[in-house]
Amino acid sequence: xxxxxxxxxxxxxxxxxxxxxxxxxxxxxxxxxxxxxxxxxxxxxxxxxxxxxxxxxxxxxxxxxxxxxxxxxxxxxxxxxxxxxxxxxxxxxxxxxxxxxxxxxxxxxxxxxxxxxxxxxxxxxxxxxxxxxxxxxxxxxxxxxxxxxxxxxxxxxxxxxxxxxxxxxxxxxxxxxxxxxxxxxxxxxxxxxxxxxxxxxxxxxxxxxxxxxxxxxxxxxxxxxxxxxxxxxxxxxxxxxxxxxxxxxxxxxxxxxxxxxxxxxxxxxxxxxxxxxxxxxxxxxxxxxxxxxxxxxxxxxxxxxxxxxxxxxxxxxxxxxxxxxxxxxxxxxxxxxxxxxxxxxxxxxxxxxxxxxxxxxxxxxxxxxxxxxxxxxxxxxxxxxxxxxxxxxxxxxxxxxxxxxxxxxxxxxxxxxxxxxxxxxxxxxxxxxxxxxxxxxxxxxxxxxxxxxxxxxxxxxxxxxxxxxxxxxxxxxxxxxxxxxxxxxxxxxxxxxxxxxxxxxxxxxxxxxxxxxxxxxxxxxxxxxxxxxxxxxxxxxxxxxxxxxxxxxxxxxxxxxxxxxxxxxxxxxxxxxxxxxxxxxxxxxxxxxxxxxxxxxxxxxxxxxxxxxxxxxxxxxxxxxxxxxxxxxxxxxxx
Numbered sequence: 001x002x003x004x005x006x007x008x009x010x011x012x013x014x015x016x017x018x019x020x021x022x023x024x025x026x027x028x029x030x031x032x033x034x035x036x037x038x039x040x041x042x043x044x045x046x047x048x049x050x051x052x053x054x055x056x057x058x059x060x061x062x063x064x065x066x067x068x069x070x071x072x073x074x075x076x077x078x079x080x081x082x083x084x085x086x087x088x089x090x091x092x093x094x095x096x097x098x099x100x101x102x103x104x105x106x107x108x109x110x111x112x113x114x115x116x117x118x119x120x121x122x123x124x125x126x127x128x129x130x131x132x133x134x135x136x137x138x139x140x141x142x143x144x145x146x147x148x149x150x151x152x153x154x155x156x157x158x159x160x161x162x163x164x165x166x167x168x169x170x171x172x173x174x175x176x177x178x179x180x181x182x183x184x185x186x187x188x189x190x191x192x193x194x195x196x197x198x199x200x201x202x203x204x205x206x207x208x209x210x211x212x213x214x215x216x217x218x219x220x221x222x223x224x225x226x227x228x229x230x231x232x233x234x235x236x237x238x239x240x241x242x243x244x245x246x247x248x249x250x251x252x253x254x255x256x257x258x259x260x261x262x263x264x265x266x267x268x269x270x271x272x273x274x275x276x277x278x279x280x281x282x283x284x285x286x287x288x289x290x291x292x293x294x295x296x297x298x299x300x301x302x303x304x305x306x307x308x309x310x311x312x313x314x315x316x317x318x319x320x321x322x323x324x325x326x327x328x329x330x331x332x333x334x335x336x337x338x339x340x341x342x343x344x345x346x347x348x349x350x351x352x353x354x355x356x357x358x359x360x361x362x363x364x365x366x367x368x369x370x371x372x373x374x375x376x377x378x379x380x381x382x383x384x385x386x387x388x389x390x391x392x393x394x395x396x397x398x399x400x401x402x403x404x405x406x407x408x409x410x411x412x413x414x415x416x417x418x419x420x421x422x423x424x425x426x427x428x429x430x431x432x433x434x435x436x437x438x439x440x441x442x443x444x445x446x447x448x449x450x451x452x453x454x455x456x457x458x459x460x461x462x463x464x465x466x467x468x469x470x471x472x473x474x475x476x477x478x479x480x481x482x483x484x485x486x487x488x489x490x491x492x493x494x495x496x497x498x499x500x501x502x503x504x505x506x507x508x509x510x511x512x513x514x515x516x517x518x519x520x521x522x523x524x525x526x527x528x529x530x531x532x533x534x535x536x537x538x539x540x541x542x543x544x545x546x547x548x549x550x551x552x553x554x555x556x557x558x559x560x561x562x563x564x565x566x567x568x569x570x571x572x573x574x575x576x577x578x579x580x581x582x583x584x585x586x587x588x589x590x591x592x593x594x595x596x597x598x599x600x601x602x603x604x605x606x607x608x609x610x611x612x613x614x615x616x617x618x619x620x621x622x623x624x625x626x627x628x629x630x631x632x633x634x635x636x637x638x639x
Contacts (some may be wrong), residue, residue: 314574
């Protein structure tokens with residue numbers, strides 16, 4: 001056989017092998033790909049249900065293919081904002097971004113694993129409709145094939161219409177029409193530039209950028225989108241400046257059948273992170289939670305009654321347009337499970353969850369954290385502190401009474417909520433150490449080691465502050481609070497289970513001693529409005545400057561509960577509306593109701609502590625029934 005003929009045959013064979021291999025790869029990748037025709041009949045269905053721990057149905061979650069909107073009804077601002085943010089080459093590519101893929105491949109090779117994809121809007125649509133969220137090269141190739149098929153079958157505007165009607169915008173809103181109604185109370189056709197930019201910013205991380213969850217973060221993200229639109233010439237500098245200076249106002253919520261709606265929203269957020277929004281809204285799941293519905297009803301009644309009384313007092317004092325708000329959370333001390341949650345006076349007027357997402361100053365309620373750390377590091381109830389003028393870099397703390405009492409015990413200082421001794425104590429133990437200790441106790445919001453930290457000058461959510469207090473009745477152990485316990489699939493399989501995050505924060509003895517001091521705050525000090533509760537309870541008031549915030553955080557041996565009252569616009573509640581007057585009655589109302597039929601339990605009393613009677617002023621031991629009873633480590637008993 002001639003050489004030339006051999007070469008030709010070899011070339012034919014090799015070509016056949018190459019094309020055969022390529023065809024095999026294509027067939028392998030596309031064998032299980034869904035038919036594009038499924039798009040027309042795409043219809044999410046199964047209902048997921050959320051239950052309380054006592055088996056009360058709290059909410060049903062589902063998606064209906066409703067309110068689709070024609071691309072002709074979508075404002076140009078929405079299209080421009082979305083394309084600018086997600087896919088600037090949308091009208092020029094054939095389904096995939098080759099430059100983006102190359103960039104992603106280089107990034108993945110450098111990292112040694114799949115960390116970055118390059119998705120066009122068409123690819124995002126194909127993934128949303130047909131594929132799993134796994135991160136793999138094979139999935140990415142299948143996504144690209146689907147994108148090509150979509151581009152062959154539909155025009156660009158049809159693809160954009162499909163995308164806008166199917167993409168998830170967070171908080172249960174699928175599609176641009178539902179999102180517009182959810183976040184702005186209007187049709188998508190009525191969206192303005194700022195609203196369009198906010199929605200265009202959300203598909204990347206809808207649970208994070210939802211303005212109902214993180215309004216400040218949503219606004220920051222919206223402004224980034226507007227900046228991109230300005231940089232590409234889609235809007236002018238003047239328009240950018242005007243729109244970025246607008247705030248977000250949530251629409252009035254429509255009435256629905258959900259029970260404990262603020263808690264339900266909190267659980268939905270947990271579950272979107274745990275199982276994904278697709279499974280949550282389409283998977284027919286059963287979500288079991290920690291909420292006790294009887295306690296939830298007690299919390300709602302307590303908030304309503306307390307805020308009504310507060311509003312009446314504010315009106316009588318001449319406070320203009322009084323609109324007091326409140327938040328409440330109760331936590332199972334031993335498990336970390338949230339037993340009750342109220343995020344505001346009326347969910348249908350405001351869906352903003354003030355128990356979780358509002359950051360307000362803690363006031364004197366933060367002092368407990370300082371004193372707990374001090375008790376763990378050499379101080380005891382009889383340790384003496386000085387109540388006299390002091391200055392730290394020009395900052396001069398003042399007592400609420402505007403008087404000075406000289407030398408007093410650590411116990412009396414916290415029981416009476418003295419500011420100056422607390423500021424001195426913070427400096428003695430070290431502000432940075434207290435910041436670290438607060439973090440270990442569950443206060444993860446940013447706080448700084450400034451002298452004013454002693455008086456709760458930094459802003460923290462009520463949930464975090466209440467969670468920190470669970471450490472004391474729980475023998476020094478912190479458990480991260482949570483709402484959902486388990487999730488089961490329609491066939492009964494458990495697909496997710498909560499794993500409690502426990503941390504030993506302080507000694508059992510130290511926890512018992514700070515609990516004893518807080519019992520004193522109820523029986524002798526600023527929390528004495530709760531002293532007639534016929535159960536062991538402890539707690540601490542909190543009041544901020546100009547009476548803008550009033551708090552009470554307290555606990556029984558089994559339940560920790562926190563109350564915040566204030567106005568959303570940070571104006572005053574009125575003269576002398578302190579934590580003991582504006583917040584404690586709500587806490588008391590709740591605790592009396594939920595403890596009434598429960599067995600009496602007692603606070604932990606470790607073997608290495610002993611009960612001694614002392615003079616609360618000088619800390620000396622007293623005989624008989626004089627003075628006050630206080631717990632001490634056996635090696636720290638005062639003489």
